[in-house]
Amino acid sequence: xxxxxxxxxxxxxxxxxxxxxxxxxxxxxxxxxxxxxxxxxxxxxxxxxxxxxxxxxxxxxxxxxxxxxxxxxxxxxxxxxxxxxxxxxxxxxxxxxxxxxxxxxxxxxxxxxxxxxxxxxxxxxxxxxxxxxxxxxxxxxxxxxxxxxxxxxxxxxxxxxxxxxxxxxxxxxxxxxxxxxxxxxxxxxxxxxxxxxxxxxxxxxxxxxxxxxxxxxxxxxxxxxxxxxxxxxxxxxxxxxxxxxxxxxxxxxxxxxxxxxxxxxxxxxxxxxxxxxxxxxxxxxxxxxxxxxxxxxxxxxxxxxxxxxxxxxxxxxxx
Amino acid sequence: xxxxxxxxxxxxxxxxxxxxxxxxxxxxxxxxxxxxxxxxxxxxxxxxxxxxxxxxxxxxxxxxxxxxxxxxxxxxxxxxxxxxxxxxxxxxxxxxxxxxxxxxxxxxxxxxxxxxxxxxxxxxxxxxxxxxxxxxxxxxxxxxxxxxxxxxxxxxxxxxxxxxxxxxxxxxxxxxxxxxxxxxxxxxxxxxxxxxxxxxxxxxx
Numbered sequence: 001x002x003x004x005x006x007x008x009x010x011x012x013x014x015x016x017x018x019x020x021x022x023x024x025x026x027x028x029x030x031x032x033x034x035x036x037x038x039x040x041x042x043x044x045x046x047x048x049x050x051x052x053x054x055x056x057x058x059x060x061x062x063x064x065x066x067x068x069x070x071x072x073x074x075x076x077x078x079x080x081x082x083x084x085x086x087x088x089x090x091x092x093x094x095x096x097x098x099x100x101x102x103x104x105x106x107x108x109x110x111x112x113x114x115x116x117x118x119x120x121x122x123x124x125x126x127x128x129x130x131x132x133x134x135x136x137x138x139x140x141x142x143x144x145x146x147x148x149x150x151x152x153x154x155x156x157x158x159x160x161x162x163x164x165x166x167x168x169x170x171x172x173x174x175x176x177x178x179x180x181x182x183x184x185x186x187x188x189x190x191x192x193x194x195x196x197x198x199x200x201x202x203x204x205x206x207x208x209x210x211x212x213x214x215x216x217x218x219x220x221x222x223x224x225x226x227x228x229x230x231x232x233x234x235x236x237x238x239x240x241x242x243x244x245x246x247x248x249x250x251x252x253x254x255x256x257x258x259x260x261x262x263x264x265x266x267x268x269x270x271x272x273x274x275x276x277x278x279x280x281x282x283x284x285x286x287x288x289x290x291x292x293x294x295x296x297x298x299x300x301x302x303x304x305x306x307x308x309x310x311x312x313x314x315x316x317x318x319x
Numbered sequence: 320x321x322x323x324x325x326x327x328x329x330x331x332x333x334x335x336x337x338x339x340x341x342x343x344x345x346x347x348x349x350x351x352x353x354x355x356x357x358x359x360x361x362x363x364x365x366x367x368x369x370x371x372x373x374x375x376x377x378x379x380x381x382x383x384x385x386x387x388x389x390x391x392x393x394x395x396x397x398x399x400x401x402x403x404x405x406x407x408x409x410x411x412x413x414x415x416x417x418x419x420x421x422x423x424x425x426x427x428x429x430x431x432x433x434x435x436x437x438x439x440x441x442x443x444x445x446x447x448x449x450x451x452x453x454x455x456x457x458x459x460x461x462x463x464x465x466x467x468x469x470x471x472x473x474x475x476x477x478x479x480x481x482x483x484x485x486x487x488x489x490x491x492x493x494x495x496x497x498x499x500x501x502x503x504x505x506x507x508x509x510x511x512x513x514x515x516x517x518x519x520x521x522x523x524x
Contacts (some may be wrong), residue, residue, distance in 0.1 A: 001336065001339055001340065001506070001507060001508045002336060002341075002506050019448075019450070019485070019486060020486040020487075021486060022450050022485055022486055023450065023451070024444065024448040024449065024450045025448055025449045026446065026447065026448045027445075030449060030506060030507070031448060031449060031465060031466055031467060034447075034465055034467050034503060034506045035444050035447060035467050035468070037333040037336060037348045037373075037506065038333060038373050038374050038375065038406075038407075038467055039327075039334060039375075039469075040331070040333055040335070040374070041330070041331040041332065041334065041374075042331050042332075042333070042374070042375060042378055047406060057377065060377070060381045060382065061377050061378075062331060062374070062378050063375075093420075093443075094420060095420075095421065096421070096438075097377065097418045097420065097421050097424065097438060097439065098377060098378075098444075099375075099444065099468065110447055116445070119442070119443045119444075119445050120443075121443050121444035121445075121468070122444065144445050145444060145445055147443065165391075230364045244448070249523075273471055278382070279382070280377070282330050282331060282358065282382055283358065
């Protein structure tokens with residue numbers, strides 16, 4: 001059983017049609033959030049070409065995320081980062097069996113429409129690309145394709161759900177090889193959920209609706225979060241994960257899975273690194289298997305981290 | 320009533336969703352039940368039933384294979400252990416599987432159920448859907464089938480019973496102690512399929 005809380009009444013994404021004598025319905029919250037539930041305990045890997053996508057698939061990635069450049073290279077290159085070349089996305093769609101996701105710019109409904117029309121399995125409205133609209137996100141209830149969005153705190157996460165996101169990733173600072181920011185945000189979200197849960201359990205409705213107003217999100221989603229004691233949708237961690245131990249830490253902090261951006265293909269041992277991170281996510285609570293995963297890689301082969309940042313991607317599109 | 324222990328393969332996928340459905344079914348049937356996550360061969364000891372959840376079949380089967388879990392699971396199923404596989408779980412149980420786009424791919428599998436399964440049969444996520452299914456074993460009330468990048472059962476062996484069809488496609492099948500569905504009963508509140516699986520376990524005791 002999964003949570004369907006916060007579903008818009010009669011959203012445009014729901015399509016009723018006939019499959020011979022059967023009535024079938026596409027684009028429902030159950031089908032969109034359900035897709036995210038199939039990714040749980042898995043690793044989504046950023047890739048920029050078919051070869052990387054196949055390495056990711058063979059190493060046990062649960063899905064691939066196609067970008068023009070890895071976040072680390074976007075930082076280095078500067079300029080405007082947009083959605084990836086469609087030829088590359090389509091080539092990957094034709095050659096891998098696992099789900100294929102792609103990123104569009106925050107608020108860029110037309111980029112999302114393009115990705116939707118070439119049938120990517122999920123769209124990431126992502127702060128890694130240059131935002132097209134700092135104030136307004138895409139109205140995701142119009143899309144049959146499910147969306148994932150980044151969030152740094154509970155309010156952002158629930159606001160993205162309100163706009164129709166079927167999955168959340170708690171964002172760190174992408175392309176840095178440093179998990180510190182992701183850990184900060186994950187712990188903040190965990191604390192905020194504990195706080196909402198305690199209000200819910202106390203039965204204090206006045207306080208619960210006050211909380212909803214503070215978080216700038218409607219009551220039903222805050223109520224559901226308090227009742228479940230977790231986000232109502234699947235919640236992954238992202239940003240700066242570079243080693244199996246990083247991934248295991250995220251899982252032990254209560255995430256449903258992880259996104260690895262530059263961490264795999266900016267390392268000098270991508271196939272082993274990918275396999276080791278997958279192993280560490282499955283066995284995150286077993287230190288001896290995480291150690292086994294950690295032995296599969298060499299720290300001298302990890303991506304180089306970045307410390308001084310001119311660009312704080314996490315601060316994009318937080319309204 | 321003896322205590323029942325049902326294992327859920329806890330490698331990847333919607334493990335907690337199956338757990339919740341099972342807990343609900345235990346309560347509904349007034350059973351004394353335990354649920355165990357299975358990630359190593361030693362955790363298979365003295366389970367009464369096993370669920371292989373939905374998720375990505377390539378991920379689940381790779382880790383089952385690298386952790387040497389295929390043979391012990393296969394031995395238990397061949398000895399009559401009741402098993403339920405949903406979507407990815409069914410793909411892993413099937414004798415033969417291939418992908419709609421990529422074709423046949425070397426993918427380790429249990430291969431204990433006499434069916435051929437085509438992966439991603441309906442297409443990508445945009446083609447995922449819900450449909451109200453007739454499953455006679457679960458009574459007259461329709462059962463909501465949630466099909467997510469679902470496979471399809473292309474061929475069934477002579478010993479395989481078809482529990483439900485969508486048009487001319489089998490979507491739920493049973494071969495003795497093995498039950499497989501191409502949809503996800505664990506995503507909805509309706510627990511009749513989990514109760515049916517528990518009944519299979521009890522009659523196997």
